[in-house]
Amino acid sequence: MNLTKQGSSQTKSIVKTTCLVFSAIIVFWTGAWIVKISLERSCGWLAWGGGLGVLIALTGIGPSYLQGNPLLPTKMSFSLLNVIIIAPTLEEFLMRGAILGNL
DSSP: OHHHHHHHHHHHHHHHHHHHHHHHHHHHHHHHHHHHHHHHTTTOHHHHHHHHHHHHHHHHHHHHHHTTOOSSOSSOOHHHHIIIIIHHHHHHHHIIIIIGGGO
16 A cells, blocks of 8 residues: 555656656747747847757756756766767768768
């Protein structure tokens, strides 16, 4: 009986966290859309790209913060190396060579 109550409590916690994260993502993307409209008239593509980058970062940082996880990595791992060095480098070569080269 106690296990059922504990499982139900965990399920409610997961549902609550999921709803909070989903709501935060919707709010961030709505904010990005509003910022886009206001920046189209004034600052241009640089401010739009920077603002969108910040909002995208917040959609990754926000859920992690709400779940109580550390915001910055605490140890070096292969996945961290992939995110920081390998993936951006590969993406840059792919964009410059395959996609932008054919324009």
